[in-house]
Amino acid sequence: MAKHETPLLDQLESGPWPSFVSDMKQEAEARAKNVNNVEYQIPSDVIEDLLGVLELSYKDGETHWKHGGIVGVFGYGGGVIGRYCDQPENFPGVAHFHTMRVNQPSGHFYTTEYLKQLCDLWEFRGSGLTNMHGSTGDIIFLGTFTPQLEEIFYEMTHKYDQDLGGSGSNLRTPSDCIGAARCEYACYDTQDLCTHLTLEYQDELHRPAFPYKFKFKFDGCPNCCVASIARADMSFIGTWKDDIQIDQEAVKGYVNGEFPPNGGAHAGRDWGAFDIQKEVVDRCPTQCMRYENGKLEINNRECTRCMHCINVMPRALRPGKQTGCSILVGAKAPILDGAQMSSLLLPFVEVNKENDYQEIKDVIESIWDWWMEEGKNRERLGELMKRQGFQKLLEVTGIDPIPQHVQEPRHNPYIFWKEEEVPGGFDRDIHEFRKHHQR
Amino acid sequence: MALDYEESKQKIIEGLQKKSKTKSKFYFNDLAKILDAKPREAKKIVTQMINEGILEFWSSGSTSMYGLKGTGKQAGAEHENE
Known part of the structure; x- marks a missing residue:
């Protein structure tokens, strides 16, 4: 018999999809049975109280969580999100219910042993509920009491070589796609860059001094598997400088039906014979391809790296050989002013391990200096860019304007000449001018 | 020039x-x-x-703030004042 009656929550289990309520009940039951004889350090009925308080919130139509508070372990200004219940007498198991963010291994690569160790630790010192993974990418531990925080942190760092992630006005846990480890499209080593910058910017990750959150995300190619272009204040998206590599024999193979398009991803239904004109050439957003006399041609100067043709015919087409990344800035979710995608700042940067990615760090740090000084409280980089202008961003980063910075020529040219950049300045001798131009 | 710690404190x-x-968090x-x-x-x-x-730090989860240790409502709510 459950500790609290939960008729409203029970209803959530009746739909066709797996329900988080069922998951929670399963964990509640497992904690009650405790077959492994775990010495639970927080109330063993934490999950039942969690279900109880959620049911009450549904009934009352308002939350019973208090907002904010404790932020972490000693010296850290993030990684723990304090949550307290405003009904601690009725639900003592969730009087404290702090979230801990754990910095996930780059590319979400971990062994099952590592995963088991983390779960055992959380079962022992927390609620046992996890979120694999939060939208930022971290491993999320849901629900523990204040006295457990330092203990968990000590064990994680000393036994498992594992740090907390970012929260609050910090650099958030950098996140990346699986990259070169398993993906043939990766144009740079996302995991190395992600890990390197995570280690380099520990101070920014753990000690909040930014106006608001700041996110890095690393995508190995323009398919953008971690959606950096939509979610990160700074997106690093793999790209190439030279031409798409074409294997004409393999192109013919696709046309003749020897290879399934999209690596067989849409094989669940019969879509008819593969039509290269309709499915590849006509789909090219810049119309830079043609297929004639059994030969595929690409006008690479017009290619915007949308990846569609490569995704459809991976055996025939590959990204070029001169690879690196594009840096885009300013994406955010729609709290103020609606959602914003990243704007292109640098079309191509070599991702150079040899000099510890110095070129990339220079850009990052100049942006931070500007945003830390000029950003209003709770203003994201994308909002500051909108407020002060893209030109200001170029100025602070020392990057010259290029055509790729302008979305549509003559429509909204936000790159202006400054007086000192114009030979002779803005003042001119009208008599000299009139010698060549009539009134 | 680096700031003098004691003076800044x-x-x-x-x-x-x-x-x-009027305010306990900044x-x-x-x-x-x-400074x-x-x-x-x-x-x-x-x-x-x-x-x-x-x-001490204070955080809502999304935003971080600073306050003199022990000031503000949260310290009271956690019985740290008793």
């Missing part, structure tokens, strides 16, 4: 105490303004004050 304590009737920018310093310089002072336990 006093400035922040006084600055925050002056406003303590943005990082407020502290940098009190009239660049954010990176101010951060060094603030971090040291945190490490010494004079200031």
